[in-house]
Amino acid sequence: DVKVTQSSRYLVKRTGEKVFLECVQDMDHENMFWYRQDPGLGLRLIYFSYDVKMKEKGDIPEGYSVSREKKERFSLILESASTNQTSMYLCASDSMNTEAFFGQGTRLTVV
Amino acid sequence: QQQVKQSPQSLIVQKGGISIINCAYENTAFDYFPWYQQFPGKGPALLIAIRPDVSEKKEGRFTISFNKSAKQFSLHIMDSQPGDSATYFCAASKGGSQGNLIFGKGTKLSVKP
Numbered sequence: 001d002v003k004v005t006q007s008s009r010y011l012v013k014r015t016g017e018k019v020f021l022e023c024v025q026d027m028d029h030e031n032m033f034w035y036r037q038d039p040g041l042g043l044r045l046i047y048f049s050y051d052v053k054m055k056e057k058g059d060i061p062e063g064y065s066v067s068r069e070k071k072e073r074f075s076l077i078l079e080s081a082s083t084n085q086t087s088m089y090l091c092a093s094d095s096m097n098t099e100a101f102f103g104q105g106t107r108l109t110v111v
Numbered sequence: 112q113q114q115v116k117q118s119p120q121s122l123i124v125q126k127g128g129i130s131i132i133n134c135a136y137e138n139t140a141f142d143y144f145p146w147y148q149q150f151p152g153k154g155p156a157l158l159i160a161i162r163p164d165v166s167e168k169k170e171g172r173f174t175i176s177f178n179k180s181a182k183q184f185s186l187h188i189m190d191s192q193p194g195d196s197a198t199y200f201c202a203a204s205k206g207g208s209q210g211n212l213i214f215g216k217g218t219k220l221s222v223k224p
Contacts, residue, residue, distance in 0.1 A: 004154070031208045040120075042200060042214040043155070050208070059213075090154055092210050099145070100210030102154030 003027070004103035006091050012109045019078040021106050023091030030095050032074035034058075034066060037088040037105070049074055081110045114138055117201050117215025124222050130188040132218045134201035137182065141203040145212070146175065146186045149198045158199070159186070160209075191222045 007022035025032065031050050035043040035058075045058030047066040055066050063085060067075045074093075078085055088107050094100040116135045124130045136144075145160035161168045161175040161184065168175045174187040188195055198219050202212040 031210055033210045035214075040216060042117075042216040043202075043212070044214070045211065048208075048211055058211075092154075094208055094210035096208070098209065099157045099160070100208075100212070102147075102156065104152070104154045 004091055004093055004101050006103040006106050008106050009104065010107050012111060013081050015082060015110055017081045019081045019108065021076040021089055021108070023074045023103055024072055025093040025101070026072065027093060027095070027101065028071070029093035029098070031093060032068065033092040033100070034074065034076045035090045035092065036060070037090055043090060046076065083110050086110045114213045115201060115203050115215045117218060119218060120216070121219045122221070124191045124220065126191065126193060126222055126224050128191050130191045130195070130220055130222070131185060132199055132201070133183065133185045134215050135183045136203050138203070138205065139182070140205040143204045143209055144175070144177065144184050145202050145209070147200045147202060149200065155200060193222045193224050196220055196222050
């Protein structure tokens with residue numbers, strides 16, 4: 001059974017904190033993605049990576065960075081969390097000609 | 112600029128009825144059009160997808176209709192069941208990875224028993 005695992009289901013952080021969201025996939029996929037999901041806005045791509053140590057900006061990268069040191073792991077970093085980053089964060093992975101698989105999401109609240 | 116427009120925002124259908132969700136896109140470079148289904152508390156899961164070289168794809172009760180000239184595609188759910196109640200997202204991507212997607216804003220479907 002294929003799996004994309006996000007380390008936390010729920011997180012509450014304070015404004016200004018540095019926040020790490022972790023994602024691990026067990027499918028040996030080359031590509032990994034971070035999306036945020038907000039009601040009425042759908043899913044929007046933050047960052048993606050096509051290989052270890054590579055990263056590309058998505059549609060809404062401001063305020064975020066990423067790290068991919070190993071093929072199976074992709075981390076999303078909020079350098080200084082703000083209340084407008086309160087959202088559901090979804091990690092996904094795929095490989096050439098395979099569908100994308102999503103994790104269950106991390107609901108982040110910044111107070 | 113919203114590249115994939117989805118309608119309606121919400122939809123209520125009686126059990127056994129047909130659910131229809133529509134999407135329109137702008138970028139003619141898009142070459143992969145999936146529909147994702149999401150249940151509360153879960154991540155989205157691929158339901159069905161189509162490429163622009165065919166006009167229709169059917170998998171069980173789910174059908175995608177694709178109109179390349181109109182730049183529109185739609186999801187039809189036949190014999191809708193209460194278990195189909197979920198949020199549905201259309202999406203599009205261009206070339207290569209199927210995970211680099213532009214999503215519509217979603218449609219919340221409720222199927223009444």
